[in-house]
Each structure stands twice: as structure tokens, then as C-alpha cells.
Amino acid sequence: MSWASKLVRPYRVEDGEKFRIKDFDPGDTGHIHSKPHAHKLLEQGIASMAELQDKLYAQDRWGVLLIFQAMDAAGKDGAIKHVMSGVNPQGCQVYSFKVPSSEELDHDFLWRTSVRLPERGRIGIFNRSYYEEVLVVRVHPEVLKGERIPPSLVTKDIWKERFEDIRAFERYLARNGIVIRKFFLNLSKKEQKRRFLARLDDPQKNWKFSAADIHERASWNAYMEAYQDMIVHTATETAPWYVVPSDNKWFTRVIVAAAIVDTLESLRLGYPEVNAQKRKELKAARKLL
Ligand code: AMP
Numbered sequence: 052m053s054w055a056s057k058l059v060r061p062y063r064v065e066d067g068e069k070f071r072i073k074d075f076d077p078g079d080t081g082h083i084h085s086k087p088h089a090h091k092l093l094e095q096g097i098a099s100m101a102e103l104q105d106k107l108y109a110q111d112r113w114g115v116l117l118i119f120q121a122m123d124a125a126g127k128d129g130a131i132k133h134v135m136s137g138v139n140p141q142g143c144q145v146y147s148f149k150v151p152s153s154e155e156l157d158h159d160f161l162w163r164t165s166v167r168l169p170e171r172g173r174i175g176i177f178n179r180s181y182y183e184e185v186l187v188v189r190v191h192p193e194v195l196k197g198e199r200i201p202p203s204l205v206t207k208d209i210w211k212e213r214f215e216d217i218r219a220f221e222r223y224l225a226r227n228g229i230v231i232r233k234f235f236l237n238l239s240k241k242e243q244k245r246r247f248l249a250r251l252d253d254p255q256k257n258w259k260f261s262a263a264d265i266h267e268r269a270s271w272n273a274y275m276e277a278y279q280d281m282i283v284h285t286a287t288e289t290a291p292w293y294v295v296p297s298d299n300k301w302f303t304r305v306i307v308a309a310a311i312v313d314t315l316e317s318l319r320l321g322y323p324e325v326n327a328q329k330r331k332e333l334k335a336a337r338k339l340l
Pocket residue numbers: 147148149150151179180183184187188194
């Protein structure tokens with residue numbers, strides 16, 4: 052087993068049934084007890100990722116979809132920025148999903164993300180995703196009301212139905228060669244407060260502060276229940292969740308990098324083989340030069 056595989060194993064949930072959020076400590080740092088050690092591993096991870104991504108792109112068969120979900124200030128943006136810093140931008144696509152537009156609300160809930168799915172050979176990153184449909188939409192019933200679904204279809208089973216649809220959608224993607232990995236950045240309420248205060252205190256962080264975030268914080272417990280239920284119902288072998296301890300940014304980033312490396316390694320990527328026909332072409336080309 053590779054170092055990446057070993058490192059991420061405790062945080063990988065592929066059978067949601069017994070998942071309980073309280074069993075996962077946001078402050079956990081595994082066997083890594085110093086920042087320098089984490090930085091070294093992160094560098095190693097980024098270097099492997101760059102190599103593997105080059106092969107993914109050349110091979111042009113698999114697509115990789117990485118989904119990030121978290122409470123505010125958990126470090127999604129920073130993790131995406133740092134972990135992907137070494138990959139070729141041509142092989143990578145990042146989309147952030149905000150409050151749906153009226154055009155988006157005119158469609159089914161998977162529509163806007165479907166059109167942003169990564170192509171073969173690419174790594175696609177969703178900064179938030181269709182999972183908001185069982186998180187913010189569940190925590191705030193008025194958001195669901197705004198979705199204009201025919202009332203006869205909105206019953207007490209709606210969340211169960213959405214989980215079922217998401218599982219089916221992800222299974223369909225997996226069967227088409229789109230590999231899905233999902234990250235829940237698991238932040239403690241206490242650390243969120245500390246980070247919000249830093250956003251208020253530090254002029255360079257002021258821009259990150261949004262009053263709406265404080266409002267969401269008031270629904271912390273409802274969110275935790277929604278996250279737990281989401282993982283219980285959507286963690287599968289083909290589309291597992293990583294519950295990433297996020298009170299220490301340096302640890303979050305190492306785990307995310309290692310999970311991506313582990314995923315790419317599992318695809319047994321290689322450069323496309325050169326067949327006899329191609330070899331002939333190359334030989335002819337040499338002559339023409
Ligand atoms: P941010 O990512 O911090 O810029 O915030 C984006 C906001 O959009 C968050 O408050 C999300 O909860 C919200 N959002 C994203 N997707 C949806 C959705 N499908 N329905 C309602 N709100 C959403």
C-alpha cells in the first residue's frame with residue numbers, strides 16, 4: 052500500500068450506514084505532528100499528482116470529479132488552491148456553485164452540475180455541488196419552496212428520494228469512467244469562530260467575511276445532522292466520502308492531496324502505447340524533418 056493510501060484510509064467512508072459524525076475529530080492530525088513534516092508530504096503529493104495527471108490527460112479515458120463540501124471557513128478554497136498548485140491548468144477545471152440563478156432553478160437539481168462535469172482526461176473540481184440540495188436546502192425549508200417543484204412531488208420522502216437520485220447519478224457516472232471522490236472538510240464550531248474573528252480582525256482577510264456566514268453558524272446543529280445523513284446515504288465504494296479533519300489547514304491539505312494521489316494511482320495510468328502504425332508514422336516524420 053502506498054503512503055497516500057495508508058494516510059487517507061482512516062478518513063475514507065465507503066459504507067455510510069454506520070457513519071456518525073461524532074466519531075470523527077476535526078482536530079485529528081493522524082501520525083503527523085509537525086507542520087514541516089506535513090509540508091514535506093504535501094510537496095511529495097503535489098509532485099506525484101502532477102505526474103499522474105499528465106498520464107491521465109495523455110490517456111484521455113478516465114475523468115476525475117472531486118467534490119468539496121463544508122461549513123464556511125473550513126478551508127475549501129485554500130485546499131483547492133494549494134493542492135492543485137502543481138497540476139497543469141489545461142488538465143483541470145474548477146467550478147464554484149453559488150445560490151442558483153433563475154435559469155438554473157428552471158431545471159432539475161442536477162442540471163447545472165451535469166453541464167460542468169469533467170471531460171475524459173481531466174480533473175474537475177466542484178467547490179460546492181448538488182450536495183447543497185440536501186444541505187442548505189434541507190436546513191432552510193424556504194429555499195426548497197423557491198425551487199418551484201410541483202407541490203404534489205414535495206413530500207416527507209424528498210430527502211430520501213434525493214439521496215437515491217444522487218446515488219443513481221453517481222453510479223451512472225462511475226460506469227462511464229468518471230471517477231468520483233467527495234471531501235467533507237470537517238471543522239469544529241470552535242475553530243470556525245476563531246477563523247471568523249480572524250476575518251474581522253485582519254484587514255487582508257476582511258474580504259472573506261460575509262454576514263450571511265454568521266447566520267448559517269446559528270444553524271450549526273441542523274447542518275451537522277444534514278451532513279451526517281448525507282454521508283450515511285451517499286457514501287459508496289465507487290463514490291466514497293473523505294471526512295477530512297479541518298481544524299488544522301496543513302493537515303487538511305495533506306489528506307486531500309493524498310486522497311487524490313491514491314485515487315489516480317488506483318487507475319493504473321500509463322502513457323498510450325505506441326503501436327506499429329504509429330511507429331511507422333514517427334519514422335516517416337523523422338525523415339521529413
Ligand atoms: P460561497 O461558496 O461562500 O461563495 O457561498 C455560496 C452560497 O451559495 C452558500 O451559502 C451556499 O449555501 C449557496 N448555495 C450553493 N448551492 C446552492 C443551492 N443549490 N441552493 C441554495 N443555495 C446554494
